[in-house]
Amino acid sequence: MTKLLALLAIFAALFCAPLVIGSEFWLNTVLLALYAALLGQAWNILGGYGGQFSFGHALFFGVGAYSVAVLQVELGLSAWLGLVVGGALAAVVAVIVGFLTARYGLRGSYFALVTLAFAEVFRILSNSVSWTGAGEGILIPLDQRLAALQFPDTASAYWALWAITLACFLAVWRLERSRFGARLMAVRDNEDAAAAIGVDAMQVKLGAMALSGLFMGLAGVFYAQKFLYLDPAIAFGPEKSVEALLVPIVGGIGTLFGPLLGAFALHGVAEIARETMGDAPGLNMIVYGTILVCMVLFLPRGLAGLGKHVRRAFRA
């Protein structure tokens, strides 16, 4: 219960950010951090609680983003419908990938590689067919009304993102104390032992894929509606996949608050790096790469793990 209260308190504070922060630049920074927390938590459902490390989570992000864009631009349908379709399609694609990998027992490095390959296939496809705008990308026409699910200012975009992210974190909070969550973690820790006491590993893995894909897809929808432009590299490129896995690895995988912690820590460091070294190409990713290597080497359980360490040391 204290965990839920802490979560709600943090999100209440986050809700107030646009009211407190005067500078457009800083609000945008907070927005990007919150957005990273959403990507990270979506990945964390599968990677942290399910133990399946995806290297291609951009796949679901891209499916969500392109769904909402193509539905509007090519079919002239409402963006709100795109929101539903984008989330649902991303979940469906995730379930299909999950079924194939689980059916053939791919785990560990193999799972990572296959997810990466699927993302690449979609990137090349979206680069090749005309209705995604191919390599030139797709532009969503500006129409800043609520009916078109577009945002007249940063604050309204922020609140929309806030709502999706809150839903994602609440889902994970719920997962931690549900039968589904218990089974998911049991399969993560020992699939055979879980099966022996009646856990259907396939069902549980597909559930995690669907949930993870859904929120990743919603993140994609948000991105499309905020920036109104997509191309294959943005939607399916490896950078999204890396960001999604890096955030919980920094914060602590398999923990509720890890992705939030990781997202703000990462963006904080990236911001400092930009202040001190200027806005050079690749700088962000140099920081991310360095952090990833250092985390794996020195803090494999993330910042949350560090917290536990410190607490244990104080108690001793």
Add this chain to the structure above:
Amino acid sequence: MLEVTGLSRAFGGLKAVDGVSLTVPEGRIVSLIGPNGAGKTTCFALITGFHRPDEGRVVFRGRDITGWKPHRIAALGMVRTFQIVQPFAGQTVRENIAVGAHMHLRERDAALAKAEEVADAVGLGDRLGVDAADLTVAGRKRLEVARALATDPKLLLLDEVMAGLNPSEIRDVIPVIRAIRDRGVTILLIEHVMQAVMELSEHTWVLNQGRLIAEGPPRDVARDGQVIAAYLGPGMAERLAHA
């Protein structure tokens, strides 16, 4: 309760289990013994769906479950433990057992309460908050049993729950197993510890090189030392006689 007929499985030309047939009546404790490599654990794996038999049939509670997946078999009421313990490391004892309790209980609180009750029954009541990875060997063996028990099984297949325990720990476990039977759970044991087989089981099958070579009440099987020695070597006969 459980009826196995003509169960066979070969691995790369080697017949690990060869035409095994046995019937487990309800409400008993029965056992499967034999030397290392006799195929006992493979038998368990075949019966509980972890391996698919080449030949033979497994009928449980009147249903042919041959070829079913392990989780479905578990849901029908037959649950195994592992000789090499498989805790969900990083999760607490309470959480480990609750996974089993969730078989019939959807609510988290109910499953956790049930986990505590089961932990008490197997003597883990004071270790609920401990990380499963930090338990002693004896503790982990109990955890295996507890997780299985929490699913409310009809038939429990225990694979060497006493291996690696010292004599006093074995003495502690025997009444626990008997108490489980008294709650109405039928038990099939694989066991090396003959003292336990003698004290607990009412009927035993002897497996050697994949085949059943003798069966009967443990005392009778043990008395049949000549036959046993012929198949299992004098050491086993001696252990049986002294047990």
Add this chain to the structure above:
Amino acid sequence: MFDSAILVPSVLNGITTGALYALVALGLTLIYGVLHIINFAHGALLMVALYMVYFLWKLAGLDPYWSLLIVPPAMFVIGYALQRLVITRASHGRDENILLVTLGLAILIENVALYLFSSDTQVVDTPYGFDVVEMFGAFVPYPKVVAFFGALATAAALWAFIRLTDLGRAIRAVAREKKGARLVGIEVGHVYAMSFGIGVGVLGIAACLLMPSYYVTPQVGHGFVLIAFTIVVLGGMGSFTGALIGGLVIGVVEAVGGLWLGESLGQIGIFAIFILILLFRPQGIMGHQA
């Protein structure tokens, strides 16, 4: 379907490119076979080697083929050091951690290159760059012919090294049975680092052979790394012959697929092969049942 006048050059082109893919994949498969690590940084390290070749030419006027004396040993040292100092410390008992650390290295190396060299495409000018050789009625660029035979020679040398030398025997022993190898007195840590070093050193050779007919950018490794993974899984993780044949097959599939479907969709064929093999036959076409 296609005129042989189009098909033959494109198959030849595929085979010569495929030999270079095979060379990149050989290093990857050696590392996987011994350490059971999927080295995600392989493409980024190839890029580093290509830049070495480029700068040796640009700043010292060294012909890429003369760089064979410098770049492969340098890459070996880099590989050896990376394994000893970084990768070996990353595992903490989980395979995924090693994958993550090599991913981190790949991101880091690539973006440092981007930071230092910007994303401009660089090529070397050689007197033989536009020479061609006539084969089977088609014209093949001279550097590609050299690359093809160079790749085959390297593969043969690597094979002989693994089969015939003491270190090669130790590498095979460790690949097969780590504990046993340790028991008979093989220093496993050293063998690990040597294998990683050699695998990365081979990238140095590939870079020297590749550069006269190719280019370098900070992202150049991307194109190679997934192709090399595909070859390795196609040939069977850890299989030498598999990597060689797999490389040639993929080279041809890409070239002919490109004819058929256009450049970018041609790549889909490669990923389709990759996914299908991982799903249905993860031990590879040449590999043994796990």
